[in-house]
Amino acid sequence: MKWMFVHAHYDDFEFTAGGTFELRRRAGGAERLVVICTDGASGHHFRSREETASVRLAEQQTSAQIGGYRFEPLRLPDGRIPREARWEQEPDLLPALWKAIRDFEPDYLFCPPLPGSALAGIHVDHVTIAEAVRRVAYLINVPHVYLPEYPECAGDERPRKTPVILQVADSYVEEEQEYDLLVDVEPVFDAVARMSWSHQSQIREWLPWVGRHRIEPAATLDEWKVQLRERYRFRNRKLGLDTERPTEPFVVTAWGEIPSLEQLRRDIPGLTLDLNRQARLADKLARWSEDRM
Numbered sequence: 001m002k003w004m005f006v007h008a009h010y011d012d013f014e015f016t017a018g019g020t021f022e023l024r025r026r027a028g029g030a031e032r033l034v035v036i037c038t039d040g041a042s043g044h045h046f047r048s049r050e051e052t053a054s055v056r057l058a059e060q061q062t063s064a065q066i067g068g069y070r071f072e073p074l075r076l077p078d079g080r081i082p083r084e085a086r087w088e089q090e091p092d093l094l095p096a097l098w099k100a101i102r103d104f105e106p107d108y109l110f111c112p113p114l115p116g117s118a119l120a121g122i123h124v125d126h127v128t129i130a131e132a133v134r135r136v137a138y139l140i141n142v143p144h145v146y147l148p149e150y151p152e153c154a155g156d157e158r159p160r161k162t163p164v165i166l167q168v169a170d171s172y173v174e175e176e177q178e179y180d181l182l183v184d185v186e187p188v189f190d191a192v193a194r195m196s197w198s199h200q201s202q203i204r205e206w207l208p209w210v211g212r213h214r215i216e217p218a219a220t221l222d223e224w225k226v227q228l229r230e231r232y233r234f235r236n237r238k239l240g241l242d243t244e245r246p247t248e249p250f251v252v253t254a255w256g257e258i259p260s261l262e263q264l265r266r267d268i269p270g271l272t273l274d275l276n277r278q279a280r281l282a283d284k285l286a287r288w289s290e291d292r293m
């Protein structure tokens with residue numbers, strides 16, 4: 001089994017799916033790859049762009065060591081890592097995602113969500129990556145579509161399975177957020193705290209300065225754990241959840257393969273869903289499967 005996480009920035013993984021990936025690691029048997037699609041140069045106030053980019057890359061590598069997952073920055077066909085907030089200048093984003101997904105051949109792909117309402121605020125990079133995953137999903141099994149960008153792939157017509165595509169939560173999207181799947185990550189909370197603590201230039205410098213994230217500079221890992229728990233609590237309340245335990249919500253899309261409920265329950269450890277929600281999800285998946293016939 002292979003799990004792939006695709007998102008915009010260094011640190012997006014830890015705040016949205018790090019716990020679920022850690023649970024999967026402990027359950028065994030899954031190769032896990034995290035692909036981050038921007039160079040991380042912009043998000044700082046006193047470090048230069050060059051310094052920020054290299055610090056952020058190193059922080060993600062530290063997190064990857066703690067979490068035991070493979071990490072790769074997304075590379076455009078010319079080898080560059082895309083800049084943030086300059087997507088109109090990057091027509092090769094889709095080819096690059098196509099290549100990364102075909103190379104890894106994931107069973108599950110986790111990505112940011114698209115907001116449902118035009119009134120919702122957004123982070124431009126999150127929405128760009130969400131939209132790009134949606135657009136590229138059908139093309140994953142179209143072997144010749146990006147041969148002009150990747151001539152070395154000529155002759156590779158082996159069919160590629162389209163993965164199940166799940167959306168993670170997004171704290172930038174200020175609208176009511178729904179979920180289909182809920183994972184209780186309390187058993188791995190300490191690991192998530194240590195992975196996110198790797199992002200020192202974010203959680204102790206940039207995020208407190210930019211002031212959108214209810215984060216104060218923590219002096220110690222224990223202080224950070226208190227703030228991290230509060231972030232989970234805040235998200236739980238927004239989701240209408242009456243629990244103090246840290247959770248990660250996901251939404252099942254019809255962008256990729258349509259899974260069955262049994263498959264999701266088998267493959268994703270730590271699922272905690274009430275019967276009503278399970279029935280609603282099962283209905284949705286059955287309807288989508290019929291539409292594909």
Ligand SMILES: [Zn+2]
Pocket residue numbers: 008009012123126
């Ligand atoms: Zn982000």
